[in-house]
Amino acid sequence: MPGRLLQALRAAPSSLSTKVESSQALHLPLFPPVYSVHPPTNSKSKSQESLVMDAFKRHSLSGRHHSDKKSPKVEPQKAAKMDMVVESPPLVFYNSSQSSTGALFSGQLKVNVTEPHVTFEKFEMRLLATVTTKKPVAQHCQDCATKVTEIHKWEFLKAPASLRHGMHEYPFSHLLPGHLPATTHSTLATLDYSLSAIATTSTGDKITYNRNLDIKRAIMPGSDKHSIRIFPPTNLTAAVTLPPVIHPIGDFPIEMRLSGIVTNKNDSQTRWKLRKLNWRIEETQKFISPACSKHAQKIGGDGKGVLHEDVRVIGNEEVKHGWKTDFQEGNIDVEFQAACNMALKPICDMESPNGMEVKHNFVIEMVVAEEWAPLKKLSQATPTGAARVLRTQFHLILTERAGLGISWDEEQPPMYEDVPASPPTYVDDYDLSRLDDEAGSLNL
Numbered sequence: 497m498p499g500r501l502l503q504a505l506r507a508a509p510s511s512l513s514t515k516v517e518s519s520q521a522l523h524l525p526l527f528p529p530v531y532s533v534h535p536p537t538n539s540k541s542k543s544q545e546s547l548v549m550d551a552f553k554r555h556s557l558s559g560r561h562h563s564d565k566k567s568p569k570v571e572p573q574k575a576a577k578m579d580m581v582v583e584s585p586p587l588v589f590y591n592s593s594q595s596s597t598g599a600l601f602s603g604q605l606k607v608n609v610t611e612p613h614v615t616f617e618k619f620e621m622r623l624l625a626t627v628t629t630k631k632p633v634a635q636h637c638q639d640c641a642t643k644v645t646e647i648h649k650w651e652f653l654k655a656p657a658s659l660r661h662g663m664h665e666y667p668f669s670h671l672l673p674g675h676l677p678a679t680t681h682s683t684l685a686t687l688d689y690s691l692s693a694i695a696t697t698s699t700g701d702k703i704t705y706n707r708n709l710d711i712k713r714a715i716m717p718g719s720d721k722h723s724i725r726i727f728p729p730t731n732l733t734a735a736v737t738l739p740p741v742i743h744p745i746g747d748f749p750i751e752m753r754l755s756g757i758v759t760n761k762n763d764s765q766t767r768w769k770l771r772k773l774n775w776r777i778e779e780t781q782k783f784i785s786p787a788c789s790k791h792a793q794k795i796g797g798d799g800k801g802v803l804h805e806d807v808r809v810i811g812n813e814e815v816k817h818g819w820k821t822d823f824q825e826g827n828i829d830v831e832f833q834a835a836c837n838m839a840l841k842p843i844c845d846m847e848s849p850n851g852m853e854v855k856h857n858f859v860i861e862m863v864v865a866e867e868w869a870p871l872k873k874l875s876q877a878t879p880t881g882a883a884r885v886l887r888t889q890f891h892l893i894l895t896e897r898a899g900l901g902i903s904w905d906e907e908q909p910p911m912y913e914d915v916p917a918s919p920p921t922y923v924d925d926y927d928l929s930r931l932d933d934e935a936g937s938l939n940l
């Protein structure tokens with residue numbers, strides 16, 4: 497498995513560095529090309545170390561930026577103070593990074609000159625993306641732990657300008673590209689966006705203003721997902737309907753039909769009874785920790801990283817009742833509500849070409865026990881002692897609820913790609929699921 501992973505990463509496009517350099521900060525030097533990482537399937541491993549991989553070269557700004565400034569801050573005792581009025585709605589990217597049109601960010605940077613006048617030599621504002629990992633290649637190394645990338649820069653002055661006492665307004669706007677990953681705070685790494693405005697006066701004084709920007713992503717719900725799982729060697733089949741997306745807050749319905757529960761022989765019948773039904777939502781986080789130039793040797797040179805993976809359960813429950821068994825039809829039908837546990841702070845799905853990723857799976861686990869009955873007296877069933885554990889999982893998209901903001905292009909007519917191609921297919925995926933034969937050991 498590690499070999500496969502290495503190979504996949506080595507096969508990553510090599511055109512990266514030229515692409516990044518020519519695109520000047522606007523197109524995310526932070527997020528190198530997408531390559532496919534096929535992780536070890538052993539999802540039980542906690543914080544799974546550590547495959548050193550050829551990944552990519554990072555371009556980071558030399559200056560460190562500390563993004564823990566939650567609210568606007570104004571530096572005291574300067575010739576001028578800065579403040580900001582944001583005019584655009586909350587920043588929400590609609591749909592996936594491949595199809596999102598982005599979000600418009602606009603407002604006014606306000607400069608309140610407290611002296612009779614002040615001369616600004618330079619006045620600019622940067623939108624920065626800061627990625628901080630909790631698993632740096634070299635412990636306690638700030639440069640390994642934090643990468644800051646400039647996403648956009650506004651230059652408010654073409655030449656030095658003298659400002660009089662009073663308020664001066666500098667409008668700004670930028671269409672944030674929809675491929676940017678949303679603000680994410682995972683247990684392995686954080687991605688934060690911030691604005692950093694700096695005015696340099698003729699005396700060399702720096703007047704600064706910093707503010708965090710929260711970028712969210714909302715994947716619009718499509719139609720429900722229908723999935724089928726089979727459990728050989730039994731005849732059992734599970735047809736499951738899941739919502740297209742789920743949200744951190746609020747419950748969602750799951751419908752399942754387990755069919756093939758009855759097998760008739762000459763004069764008798766065997767059948768499966770559902771004895772236990774559990775579900776859980778698994779959250780898988782990944783991050784590829786990069787190394788700073790000083791510590792690159794630790795992992796075999798520049799452009800490499802260390803893959804970390806963390807799997808946790810962010811919601812689970814036993815469904816104790818509510819299923820209907822129909823031995824005539826050979827089906828068990830069940831409907832239940834599931835939800836994330838808010839206390840565990842679920843993290844929305846995200847994927848960044850720098851190797852940061854959050855994904856979710858919905859896992860259903862059932863215990864079925866076998867019964868035998870003579871065809872003439874079907875009501876007199878006796879347990880045979882055989883039992884099986886049926887385990888199956890489905891990919892779930894956890895995303896913000898739509899409607900937090902207004903998309904900048906909401907008024908535009910739908911584009912060609914937006915027109916639905918065809919009605920939803922009945923089955924979205926079909927998979928052979930794991931079936932554990934634990935007959936006798938379950939004490940049923």
Ligand SMILES: [Zn+2]
Pocket residue numbers: 634637638639640641787788789790791
């Ligand atoms: Zn380092």
